[in-house]
Amino acid sequence: MNKGILASTARTAYGAIENVNSKLVPWREVDGQPGNYIKVLTLDAANNRVDFLFKQDPHAEFAKHEHKCTAVALTLDGLWEYREGEELHFEGTFSYEPPGSIHTPYATEEGMIVYASFQGTSDLMLDILDEDDNVIDQLRLDFFAQYYEG
Numbered sequence: 001m002n003k004g005i006l007a008s009t010a011r012t013a014y015g016a017i018e019n020v021n022s023k024l025v026p027w028r029e030v031d032g033q034p035g036n037y038i039k040v041l042t043l044d045a046a047n048n049r050v051d052f053l054f055k056q057d058p059h060a061e062f063a064k065h066e067h068k069c070t071a072v073a074l075t076l077d078g079l080w081e082y083r084e085g086e087e088l089h090f091e092g093t094f095s096y097e098p099p100g101s102i103h104t105p106y107a108t109e110e111g112m113i114v115y116a117s118f119q120g121t122s123d124l125m126l127d128i129l130d131e132d133d134n135v136i137d138q139l140r141l142d143f144f145a146q147y148y149e150g
């Protein structure tokens, strides 16, 4: 069956609608977070929103952070958890992370891939924290924009 233009084109748009063939968008390793990769699907600065795929290599960890945005994540593959939690996230697990949530995601030996969406009330998405919850960095929408592959 002919899948149409998105079979060979990563991105199409008509009006405000954007469509993405995520398989044609390359993974980009996240700066300062070895073993963590991102594909930015859409980035809507006017609405403080970014949608992306996130992948962790086996045993990779992402920095402890506090959400300044509302986040949702649907696990597509692998097995992962939060350092602060007890539950394992597997394919089909949906997570809702409201503003104020603090956690440190890491992958098991299976690695992981999630689809995630961040919806902010400003361009500030995450505060990066140290072990004592001091803010040591802030990730704004422009941090995600550097990984956008047009």
Ligand SMILES: [Fe+2]
Pocket: 065, 067, 071, 097, 103
């Ligand atoms: Fe998070």
